[in-house]
Amino acid sequence: MQGFEFNTTKRILCEIGAIKLLAQQCQSLNIGRPVIITDAGIVACGLLATLLNNLHNLFTDDAIAVFDKVEADPSEDIVQNAVDFAKAHNADGIIGFGGGSSMDTAKIVAILSQQQNLTPQTLQNIYGVDQVAGTRLPLILIPTTAGTGSEVTQIAIVTTGETTKAGIVSKQLLPDIALLDAELTTGLPAHVTAATGIDAMVHAIEAYTSKIKKNVYSDMLAKEALRLLSQNIETATFNGHDLNARQNMLLGACLAGQAFANAPVAAVHALAYPLGGHFHIPHGLSNALVLPHVLKFNEEIAFKAYAELTPFVIKGVEQEQTPHALSQLFIEHLESLITRLKIPNKLHMLGVKEKHLPKLAKDAMLQTRLLINNPKEMTYVDALAIYKRAF
Known part of the structure; x- marks a missing residue:
């Protein structure tokens, strides 16, 4: 048998109703000021409210911040705006909530908003394979579609031009926890x-x-x-x-x-x-x-x-x-x-x-x-x- 290496997410919670465990999972990662990375569609259909209701068991309103400006195939500007937003909130943990675009953005935010790294990195210098250095913030990914598998992949895709994209590939992009709950997907067209x-x-x-x-x-x-x-x-x-x-x-x-x-x-x-x-x-x-x-x-x-x-x-x-x-x-x-x-x-x-x-x-x-x-x-x-x- 040919030798191989296999990498994946540390913990996977796969259960109907698992969203009720979100606050507990944040606590296990010592997250006190989470930033939720999502999109306007998630807000409009009421799913964000479901998530927030389950966080308010542990967090006050001012401890939680929501960046809901992610778009399909997110641009560099959107990703950078999300990073700046997380830094301004002094985030100590990131929750990616939505489809692949939201989760990919959350992965990058967890890396670039980590302010304890001695040599802060920029978006442009982490493109490619294994270009990420240092640590990242604790990261939880919650898919609302059954498709991309972004919650267990070590890649994030960013739109770099009108028709061009670039990938970031690093084990650091694998989250600490992936939470799979079918109740968050029932409104999907x-x-x-x-x-x-x-x-x-x-x-x-x-x-x-x-x-x-x-x-x-x-x-x-x-x-x-x-x-x-x-x-x-x-x-x-x-x-x-x-x-x-x-x-x-x-x-x-x-x-x-x-x-x-x-x-x-x-x-x-x-x-x-x-x-x-x-x-x-x-x-x-x-x-x-x-x-x-x-x-x-x-x-x-x-x-x-x-x-x-x-x-x-x-x-x-x-x-x-x-x-x-x-x-x-x-x-x-x-x-x-x-x-x-x-x-x-x-x-x-x-x-x-x-x-x-x-x-x-x-x-x-x-x-x-x-x-x-x-x-x-x-x-x-x-x-x-x-x-x-x-x-």
């Missing part, structure tokens, strides 16, 4: 539940086929993630108040996050990022748009892996079939699932024009950090052909 669920499934699939760091531990997590996600995504999407389905989706997304945090994602994400950068298509939807076409591209190399995953996405499938046949079933099932979830499946439905495809393919080829993990080498011509099939 069906289309968001569907797209973020597909995002989580992509994390598991790409971790399982990752060319460089695939390992026995990430494989185990990816399989169980796919089982949970596949069996619950339709119920969670169309019966959003089913707490059991919602909790299984949260756990599935978390397991998929642990898997891809250690066996990184590949071409699906590489082709999805330009769609978000140029057309502001949500990340989960971007993944869904290119997923079937990347799977077909990879199949000649990855068919055995896809065959191994088939029983985890299709309950009761006849496993005596050939690997090629099972692989075909796997791809067809995912394509059908995207249709059943009523997710748009063509680029032209979302404002992409055929003239844009060469630029998208060019930008996808810049995602070398991701493409090196793909089971099959991808060229510009391949990327363009995939966009054309998705168009």
